Amino acid sequence: MKKYFLLSLLFQLFSATIIIAQDFWETSNNGLNANHIYSLSVQSNNHIIAGSLGKGVFLSTDNGTNWNEINSGFPDSSNVYSLAVNSNDYIFASTDEGVFCSIDNGENWAIKMPNTSTGALAIDSNNIIFVDTDDGIYRSTDNGEIWSKTNNGLPQHFINFSFAINSKNHIFTGSGGAYQVYGVYRSTDSGDNWIEINNGLPSDINTFSLAVNSYDDIFMGSENYGVFVSTDNGDNWTEKNNGLPVNSAVYTLAINSSNQIFAGVWNKGVYFSTDFGNNWAQINTGLTTNNVRILTINPSGYIFAGTYGKGIFKSINSTTSILGEGITPPMFILNQNYPNPFNPSTKVSYSIPYITKVKVEIFNSLGQQVQTLVDEEKEAGSYSVEFDGEGLTSGVYFYQLSAGDFKLSKKMILIR
Structure with a gap:
């Protein structure tokens, strides 16, 4: 019986496949003069x-159907490199002429950091603003009225392309490789001090993009090296490029409320992952250019792609919609757990194509059930559940998705 069980599990092991049935994207350029x-x-x-x-800032109040130019107070031909919104919905714009702020939905703008070329911009949950300049990183705690330099621990000539901030307000910033400065840095004290966190990263990696999911996992998109992820606050990094083009330049990352990850790969379009970056699939149907520069997702789950040359595209359906026409699970999918190996916990993600009773169970190498993670009816869609191996010994375990007569299993390794 044990032998049959193990053979059955091994037979079921395979990688996830995702199919896009029809157009995912549509143009979103009405009124957009850029x-x-x-x-x-x-x-x-x-x-x-x-x-x-060169055309300033535009605003859409109807989910991208129409756009209006909102450049009152902006210099002519402004290049807007980064945007961020605080908890009061104040808009901050980083440009080649400084940082601007609007407190009235873009109707009027005021200069907050004049005569300075600025780049990456981010705002934490306490409304502290961080901005990259040619002179390093600056911080403001009063909506841009006063700025202070916060470079302690950063290399000289540090120029970053991106920020990310986790739920603890730890700040992550990545170097774009200028002056042979590479990698990722972290601050746990609102930018007062920074430390290098590059364990597992190539020594010459240029960081183009950073994003954090709801578990505070950090995803990093790079030039030529694709995507890396850290599950321990940046202390260690692991490459996650299965399904991505070789030598991918990942300019932008966005994560929705279901922890699905979207990556804009220069000259290759958009890729997405439903299993924490373990596997990627291209999602370009409806795009008329592959030069995607920036991605963002609104609270309703719609994703917007800013491109070089073709304006803006948006998803036809919400990325978090259970039965969205853009991404509908065409089959039962059981993804590889993440992280793997793990200690003591890991995440198991799966997809089901229709409403059904679902079981997700954990077995040891003897075929003995050690835990049931899910045992209930589920709607069609993608799901994730955490397995805590506390109290279990190191070794090989199997996790199994069951739905009626259908079964899928994969192997995972617990290391103490």
Whole structure:
């Protein structure tokens, strides 16, 4: 019986496949007098803000159907490299002429950091603003009225392309490789001090993008090396490129409320992962260009792609919709657990194509059940559940998805 069980489990092991049935994207350019979009951000009311090269800022209040130019107070031909919104829905724009702020949905703008070329911009949950400049990183605690330099621990000539902030307000920033400065740095004290966190990263990696999911896992998109992930606050990094093109330049990352990850790969379009980056699939149907510069997702789950040359595209359906026409699970899918090996916990993600009774169980190498993670009816869609191996010995375990007569299993390794 044990032998039969193990053979059955081994027979079921295979990688996930995802199929896109029809167009995922549609153009979103009505009223948008700009072709090159470098920045996107979202307000809490689902308003979308777009920053362009040479044309300033645009606003959509109807989910991208129409756009209006909102450049009162902006210099002519402004290049808007980064956008961020604070908890009051104030909009901050980083440009080649400084940082601007609007407190009235973009109707008027005021200069907050003049005569300075600025780049990456981010705001934490305490409304502290961080911005990259040619002179390093600056911080403001009063909506941009006063700025202070916060470079302690950063290399000289540090120029970053991206920020990410986790639920603890730890800040992560990545170097774009200027002056042969590479990798990722972290601050746990609002930018007062920074430390290098590059264990597992190539020594010459250029960081293009950073994003954090609801588990505080950090995803990093790079030039030529694809995607890396850290599950321990940046202390260690693991490459996650299965399904991505070789030598991918990942300019932008976005994560929805279901922890699905979207990556804009230069000259290759958009890829997505439903299993924490373990596997990627291309999702370009409806795109008329592969040069995606920036991605953002609004609270309703719609994803917007800013491109170089073709303006903006948006998803036809919400990325978090259970039965969205863009991404509907065509089959039962059981993804590889993440992380693997693990200690003591790991995440198991799966997809089901229709409503059914679902079981997710854990077995040891003897075929003995050690835990049941899921045992209930589920709607069609993608799901994730955490397995805690506390109290179990090191070794090989199997996790199994069951739905009626259908069964899928995969192997995972617990290391103490």
